Amino acid sequence: MEKGTMVIGQSGGPTAVINQSLVGAILAAREQETITGILGARHGIAGIMAEDFIDLTTQSLAQLEQVAATSAAALGSVRLKPGKAECARVFEVFRKHGVRYLFYIGGNDSAETANIINQISADAGYDLRTVHIPKTIDNDLRVTDHCPGFASAARFVALAFMGDDRDNYALSGVKINVVMGRHAGFLTAAAALARQGEEDGPHLIYLPERVFDVAKFQADVKRVYRQLGRCVIAVSEGVSDADGNPIASTGEHDSHGNVQLSGTGALGDKLAALVKAAFGDEVVRVRADTFGYLQRSYPTIVSAIDVREAREVGAFGVQHAVSGGSGSVAIRRTSNTPYASEYFMTPLTSVARDTTSMRDEWINAEGNDITPAWLDYARPLVGDLPVIGRL
Amino acid sequence: MEKGTMVIGQSGGPTAVINQSLVGAILAAREQETITGILGARHGIAGIMAEDFIDLTTQSLAQLEQVAATSAAALGSVRLKPGKAECARVFEVFRKHGVRYLFYIGGNDSAETANIINQISADAGYDLRTVHIPKTIDNDLRVTDHCPGFASAARFVALAFMGDDRDNYALSGVKINVVMGRHAGFLTAAAALARQGEEDGPHLIYLPERVFDVAKFQADVKRVYRQLGRCVIAVSEGVSDADGNPIASTGEHDSHGNVQLSGTGALGDKLAALVKAAFGDEVVRVRADTFGYLQRSYPTIVSAIDVREAREVGAFGVQHAVSGGSGSVAIRRTSNTPYASEYFMTPLTSVARDTTSMRDEWINAEGNDITPAWLDYARPLVGDLPVIGRL
Numbered sequence: 001m002e003k004g005t006m007v008i009g010q011s012g013g014p015t016a017v018i019n020q021s022l023v024g025a026i027l028a029a030r031e032q033e034t035i036t037g038i039l040g041a042r043h044g045i046a047g048i049m050a051e052d053f054i055d056l057t058t059q060s061l062a063q064l065e066q067v068a069a070t071s072a073a074a075l076g077s078v079r080l081k082p083g084k085a086e087c088a089r090v091f092e093v094f095r096k097h098g099v100r101y102l103f104y105i106g107g108n109d110s111a112e113t114a115n116i117i118n119q120i121s122a123d124a125g126y127d128l129r130t131v132h133i134p135k136t137i138d139n140d141l142r143v144t145d146h147c148p149g150f151a152s153a154a155r156f157v158a159l160a161f162m163g164d165d166r167d168n169y170a171l172s173g174v175k176i177n178v179v180m181g182r183h184a185g186f187l188t189a190a191a192a193l194a195r196q197g198e199e200d201g202p203h204l205i206y207l208p209e210r211v212f213d214v215a216k217f218q219a220d221v222k223r224v225y226r227q228l229g230r231c232v233i234a235v236s237e238g239v240s241d242a243d244g245n246p247i248a249s250t251g252e253h254d255s256h257g258n259v260q261l262s263g264t265g266a267l268g269d270k271l272a273a274l275v276k277a278a279f280g281d282e283v284v285r286v287r288a289d290t291f292g293y294l295q296r297s298y299p300t301i302v303s304a305i306d307v308r309e310a311r312e313v314g315a316f317g318v319q320h321a322v323s324g325g326s327g328s329v330a331i332r333r334t335s336n337t338p339y340a341s342e343y344f345m346t347p348l349t350s351v352a353r354d355t356t357s358m359r360d361e362w363i364n365a366e367g368n369d370i371t372p373a374w375l376d377y378a379r380p381l382v383g384d385l386p387v388i389g390r391l
Numbered sequence: 392m393e394k395g396t397m398v399i400g401q402s403g404g405p406t407a408v409i410n411q412s413l414v415g416a417i418l419a420a421r422e423q424e425t426i427t428g429i430l431g432a433r434h435g436i437a438g439i440m441a442e443d444f445i446d447l448t449t450q451s452l453a454q455l456e457q458v459a460a461t462s463a464a465a466l467g468s469v470r471l472k473p474g475k476a477e478c479a480r481v482f483e484v485f486r487k488h489g490v491r492y493l494f495y496i497g498g499n500d501s502a503e504t505a506n507i508i509n510q511i512s513a514d515a516g517y518d519l520r521t522v523h524i525p526k527t528i529d530n531d532l533r534v535t536d537h538c539p540g541f542a543s544a545a546r547f548v549a550l551a552f553m554g555d556d557r558d559n560y561a562l563s564g565v566k567i568n569v570v571m572g573r574h575a576g577f578l579t580a581a582a583a584l585a586r587q588g589e590e591d592g593p594h595l596i597y598l599p600e601r602v603f604d605v606a607k608f609q610a611d612v613k614r615v616y617r618q619l620g621r622c623v624i625a626v627s628e629g630v631s632d633a634d635g636n637p638i639a640s641t642g643e644h645d646s647h648g649n650v651q652l653s654g655t656g657a658l659g660d661k662l663a664a665l666v667k668a669a670f671g672d673e674v675v676r677v678r679a680d681t682f683g684y685l686q687r688s689y690p691t692i693v694s695a696i697d698v699r700e701a702r703e704v705g706a707f708g709v710q711h712a713v714s715g716g717s718g719s720v721a722i723r724r725t726s727n728t729p730y731a732s733e734y735f736m737t738p739l740t741s742v743a744r745d746t747t748s749m750r751d752e753w754i755n756a757e758g759n760d761i762t763p764a765w766l767d768y769a770r771p772l773v774g775d776l777p778v779i780g781r782l
Contacts, residue, residue, distance in 0.1 A: 014561045066778055066779075066780030067782060070777075071558075072554065074781065075782065077562050159689065163407070163685065163689045164684055164688055166688060167463040169463065171470070265659055268655070272655070289681065289684055292680030297558040298554045299550050299777055386461075389454065389459065391431060
């Protein structure tokens with residue numbers, strides 16, 4: 001393998017541990033003789049095209065550890081799907097800087113970007129090793145058991161529901177919480193980890209994997225409210241009707257064609273209105289919160305396993321690029337109790353573009369809750385939660 | 392002082408440390424000879440009227456410590472302003488159960504409830520000692536330096552802005568975060584604690600203490616965006632126009648006459664639309680989050696000082712009731728560096744009903760930010776925050 005410079009970038013929505021992967025890769029790269037320079041691209045591929053790089057060979061370990069513990073993408077992120085012109089520009093820059101390694105930290109869209117660049121480099125006979133380092137709170141990448149970033153976001157959501165359920169217990173009424181997740185309900189399903197007692201919320205969980213039927217939703221809420229005098233609901237931002245239309249959306253799209261669902265309270269407010277309508281003249285306290293970007297960037301709320309794995313997938317990717325070649329890093333769970341995992345490489349094409357979603361066995365028959373099997377999957381990742389005190 | 396039973400209740404919006412006050416009062420009461428029984432009223436005054444009590448003399452210390460560490464009101468809360476009929480019923484219950492002490496944990500509305508009951512008991516010649524134990528994330532009680540519950544909510548808000556500002560740095564655009572606070576901007580102002588570097592957000596802070604001028608807001612956002620390529624904004628849910636009308640509201644009121652502002656994304660979405668309109672045809676990424684109930688009930692995010700003081704005001708209130716009489720517990724800051732405080736009593740009437748708000752010296756002349764004096768006040772309460780790592 002020819003010696004050369006590496007470029008590393010971060011792409012897509014930030015997470016609480018994405019900088020762990022960055023630092024894991026930097027530290028591993030500093031130990032590789034064949035990697036002669038480490039360039040951080042500001043705002044992912046946009047930074048590569050603009051030659052907007054940071055030299056990552058000089059920072060102290062203390063500084064890097066501080067970066068690793070800081071949420072969101074320290075290099076800056078981007079949502080840009082490169083076309084032919086962009087890729088031509090990327091190669092111009094790579095040739096100019098003697099770049100032989102590209103590490104791209106992100107989700108399925110980022111894997112697709114990495115894959116496109118990798119294929120064009122192969123076609124051009126340019127020796128480039130491209131490694132996709134997985135990251136997404138959505139947990140929707142194929143092949144891997146789970147995605148770095150998910151467990152910390154899931155922990156944020158589980159704790160949020162734990163506190164909010166106590167709040168709802170104290171003041172009663174109906175509370176709707178909208179959770180991130182465009183097509184996959186993993187993060188919304190993590191709300192179930194908040195339950196410790198039989199009457200604890202969330203009492204209903206709606207995932208984008210199932211059709212959202214308004215009349216069924218209204219009947220579900222009324223039933224729980226009649227039984228408990230209150231009802232806490234977890235709803236994925238991506239819930240859609242039988243025709244696949246989101247229940248609420250601003251109509252905005254990014255360059256990957258994704259509809260904007262986050263950064264607005266529209267769905268929560270719409271669902272609150274539907275619940276009020278269901279109760280007719282009966283006065284019921286109905287509130288809706290949209291957890292929003294806090295889920296992916298809230299500092300200090302992290303899963304210990306997630307922190308460790310995010311760091312290690314970065315290092316593993318670098319080691320594999322030097323000794324092996326291109327691909328995407330994936331996680332295999334080797335044991336559930338106690339939890340243990342290992343890393344392996346999977347082809348870029350196996351992760352790029354298409355995503356996965358919640359398994360059928362994790363969703364109840366009615367489509368308004370999860371199953372115990374889901375808890376078995378999610379609990380070890382999220383880690384121990386505080387015990388709820390009661391009188 | 393006659394021996395007798397005490398009743399304790401929680402009222403108004405929950406906080407992360409309200410159960411510390413409850414447990415502080417219970418443990419102190421168990422040491423008092425003149426307090427012969429401890430009844431917890433479920434859902435505050437509603438529970439008193441319904442004789443819905445929990446015996447609080449039997450729980451183990453371990454159980455009580457678990458309750459203390461759990462957010463939201465463990466006894467259940469209520470938003471109910473008692474009229475004459477309710478008060479007559481309260482006395483019937485108090486006489487029946489030999490109640491000589493009432494402890495009511497809450498904000499200004501709860502202090503008013505305590506004050507009404509106290510005055511009627513005095514008029515009736517019934518020997519009752521009524522102590523209001525302060526609690527509110529709004530920090531808007533008069534007399535006291537600050538309110539238990541505020542510092543933990545402020546810490547949640549500061550950390551949220553810290554992470555969200557990194558998120559906005561990574562993906563740029565305009566981000567609006569709506570923070571709780573009907574008439575007082577304390578909690579919104581706490582967002583400023585997130586700043587560590589010169590360009591860190593929040594870049595603009597709008598408080599209900601100043602008229603919210605839409606044109607000025609739009610101009611402010613454009614100016615910051617032109618300068619930094621991004622803009623993070625903290626807005627209080629209570630911001631109102633020159634006529635005192637909230638910029639957005641659902642029109643719903645509680646029995647204290649308070650307008651419902653929380654539990655909806657309406658204000659955030661309205662402000663996002665105003666920002667988009669300000670940029671006209673220019674495509675700018677604009678997002679709005681409403682932090683909602685997480686601010687007051689999120690588990691594990693607490694200020695150490697808040698935890699300690701919330702516990703101690705509960706104990707202090709009980710000790711004063713036995714040795715002194717009725718009143719509301721207040722906090723006096725005796726030193727800022729290092730932080731130190733002491734407790735004292737103030738008449739119920741000095742805290743009931745009317746609230747306070749941000750001092751003029753804490754708000755900048757333009758009305759779109761705080762001053763360094765505010766940081767001096769707030770920082771010791773919230774405690775040390777993690778250092779942001781940067782490349």
